[in-house]
Amino acid sequence: MFGSFLKTAQVKSPWLLHFDCGSCNGCDIETLACLTPVYDVERFGIINVGNPRHADVLVVTGTVNQRNAVILKNLYDQMPTPKLVIAIGACGCSGGVFREAPNVLGGIDKVIPVDVYVPGCPAKPEAIMDAVVLGLGKLKGILEAGK
Amino acid sequence: MSLNTFSLAVAGLVLAPLLGGLAAGADRVVTARLQSRLGPPLMQPFYDVGKLWSKVTLPASHWQGLFVRWALAASLASDVLLAAGDDVLMCFFVQAASASFVALGAFCGSSPYSKLGAQRELFQLLAYEPVFLVAVVCLAKASGGFDALSIMAAQGPLLFKLPLVVPGLVFVVLVKLRKSPFDIAASHHMHQEVVRGVYTDYAGRDFALLEIAHWADVAVVLWICSFLWATGPLQMLATGLVFLFAAVIIDNISARLTWRTMLGRVAPLTLILATANLVWLYLE
Numbered sequence: 568m569f570g571s572f573l574k575t576a577q578v579k580s581p582w583l584l585h586f587d588c589g590s591c592n593g594c595d596i597e598t599l600a601c602l603t604p605v606y607d608v609e610r611f612g613i614i615n616v617g618n619p620r621h622a623d624v625l626v627v628t629g630t631v632n633q634r635n636a637v638i639l640k641n642l643y644d645q646m647p648t649p650k651l652v653i654a655i656g657a658c659g660c661s662g663g664v665f666r667e668a669p670n671v672l673g674g675i676d677k678v679i680p681v682d683v684y685v686p687g688c689p690a691k692p693e694a695i696m697d698a699v700v701l702g703l704g705k706l707k708g709i710l711e712a713g714k
Numbered sequence: 715m716s717l718n719t720f721s722l723a724v725a726g727l728v729l730a731p732l733l734g735g736l737a738a739g740a741d742r743v744v745t746a747r748l749q750s751r752l753g754p755p756l757m758q759p760f761y762d763v764g765k766l767w768s769k770v771t772l773p774a775s776h777w778q779g780l781f782v783r784w785a786l787a788a789s790l791a792s793d794v795l796l797a798a799g800d801d802v803l804m805c806f807f808v809q810a811a812s813a814s815f816v817a818l819g820a821f822c823g824s825s826p827y828s829k830l831g832a833q834r835e836l837f838q839l840l841a842y843e844p845v846f847l848v849a850v851v852c853l854a855k856a857s858g859g860f861d862a863l864s865i866m867a868a869q870g871p872l873l874f875k876l877p878l879v880v881p882g883l884v885f886v887v888l889v890k891l892r893k894s895p896f897d898i899a900a901s902h903h904m905h906q907e908v909v910r911g912v913y914t915d916y917a918g919r920d921f922a923l924l925e926i927a928h929w930a931d932v933a934v935v936l937w938i939c940s941f942l943w944a945t946g947p948l949q950m951l952a953t954g955l956v957f958l959f960a961a962v963i964i965d966n967i968s969a970r971l972t973w974r975t976m977l978g979r980v981a982p983l984t985l986i987l988a989t990a991n992l993v994w995l996y997l998e
Contacts, residue, residue, distance in 0.1 A: 576765040
């Protein structure tokens, strides 16, 4: 019973860490819009945290470049397991229009493993919330498989 | 110790943290509704703690785990002391020790934000503990004894003898619920490195235990506040809820202040008021 409660708790309490990897702020605004009373993601137990050691889901916007790749990897490594990564927007997914730039490595998956991709320029808040739900479904599958 | 006292102590040990967790859930729901949001379920704090318990992470320092467990033991001990009808003054000192252990654990962390948070946590202790102490002494003076049983057996509500203690207790509840001051507070949606500094290096199970210790602390503070109208269990519960919701409403309708305002203005003012009430009780 306690084990079952812990599994439910892991799915019902996703704490997000939002990292702007070099976004134009379009996707950042849409991500933060999810926290406002209009979308109110807290009803799913989601809260935005500023500390990787407390986070369960890493939400990344923007392209990865030579300078911020180390920071992104560092944040990912500091997060306790199990953890999810969501790449937001065209830039986060693939590098977007900046993918050919000399300092740009590409999407988030060039540095860390990504669980869910959210396309769009910018991505809509509904799509971001859907991505978190998809990610949690994936986490639930992992937890179920692990028992 | 009689069997009855032992049963009460065990009930306090189990129920007080649970009630503290429910208070945290009610706080988040009411706050969301005041902000025109639906908010999380009432059980959300329990899900959060369950989730933190399942996380796999390395502690920032081995000392930190020890201090977290001491903090939890002290918080639960203060609940047990109250439930067994023991000395309220001892309960006060034990819960103060618990708050100190949290700060000491944060000092063990490697992050500069953790150390800064720990320093500010000590400022916070310096601000509210004297007010809380004078409030406890006032309760004892008005009821005729320091043990919880004699305070609860007092003739009539103590509120009418202790009107100037109320602002002090509201201040203590606001601080213990981690609502204000904003640059120390650790309430939800306020997450930055400095703001939640004291919790920076706590993670996983240690953080879950710290959250349970926090629930136990909140239960103790609201329990002591409920002594102001201790004419029966229902009246005490209602008084505790009034203090809880007063803190939630004050937090939502007014700006959170800085730790300098807390230490320089609010703490001295509420301390003077509570001390004036104490002097009045002695002169009466």
